[in-house]
Amino acid sequence: MRPFAYVEGVTVADAAAAVHAAPTAMFLAGGTTVVDLMKSGVLAPAALVDVHRLPLDDIELDDRRARIGACVRNAQLAEHPDIRARWPVVGEALLSGMSPQLRNMSTVAGNVLQRTRCPYYRDPHSACNKREPGTGCAARTGWDRDAAVLGQSPHCIAVFPSDLATALAILDTIIYTRRGDGGARRLPFDGFHRLPGRSPERETVLDHGELVTHFELPDLALSRRSHYLKVRDRASYEFALASAAVALDVERGLVRDARIALGGVATRPWRCLAAEQALRGRPAEPATFRAAADLALAGAVAGAHNGFKIELARHVVARALTELAARPG
């Protein structure tokens, strides 16, 4: 690990300003991504500004919304009884990922900002445009079994790994930030994560020194009937090969509104607007769900070893919707 300076953030404004002032400084929260990648030589910040003691660790609720601090632990969010009742997809997504120890350490913002598990990104000796712009993409001609089938560019095919972010993508989530220059922003979750395009090293619209402070979940008609389904190589403690976050509002057997997002198959959290539209007004039954699943994967393009993920993801979407429709609601 390269030497670095450790700075304990005292206020949100000071922490953001401290990172803003140093070009290679980074925020440290739970540390489960940053410390791991520093040990591997993937990240080498000159300074870490610790934000985990800042007063960003509360979950506030009222009838209209939940306001979740950026440094709330993933275990804390997953176990919160009101979150489980009003936004079940959030808890289901969290409990399908990580180990209990990691959920106790890692934060909500760290989860949404976590780095790809692409093995070439995590190996400093491989070509990777995300880690080192301009060096190429070893995954495109290498082992791409786990790589994305949606949202790739010629420069990067790395999957975005967060289960929580896939759930937040269907909930009209708002992200609040504090910038290093003192300003603040309110960012819709849609569009927060960037497509890789020509600059895969820029994963979100955050500027350097911009600190996520809160997430806001509005109370939606369909969020109480929401569900996360994840398929993976092991029964537990593994990233998704394909996953789906879904929500349904059904009235007298007809879909009034629906939400679908895919995880494990795309370069960012992947909302499926066309598939959602195709569900509206249709009978809530497996044939409808299969047609929507086909639409959700319509633009998918396989590499050498990951073609199975397209068919797998279709089944995951159809099954997630079928399971959800069968729930008493």
Next chain:
Amino acid sequence: MVRLTVNGEHHELELDPRTTLLDALRDHLGLTGAKKGCDHGQCGACTVHVDGRRVLSCLALAVAQRGREIVTIEGLALGAHLHPMQLAFIECDALQCGFCTPGQIMSAVALLAEVDHRRELTDVAIRERMSGNLCRCGAYPNIVAAIRRVRT
């Protein structure tokens, strides 16, 4: 200077910021119970309790633990009396080589504190909640049995 409270004792250590909590425990305090398995947060051998929660000490920076209450496997027994989970691991033969055992036991103790005692705890649920602790000897059936023994 970093102030750490480990197993109820206060320590002041001069540490490089790169020092993980695991290395501080093992190399600076001589507490070698927590093990360095993968050193990347994947195996659970380094599991300790911080403020009552089970965490991976290999991914925690020691400098970030100021004021936290840390408990390691060495702090579990009460004097000469082993913790019930330690006894259960012995009685159930829940280990072979023993390398993962301190992490397994710290994780198991935390598991029972996390779950609602009025609700059923199935073997499937125990396995899911212990999924962050790998055992390459494959002692899992007896680890589950040991946890069940303490639970009931």
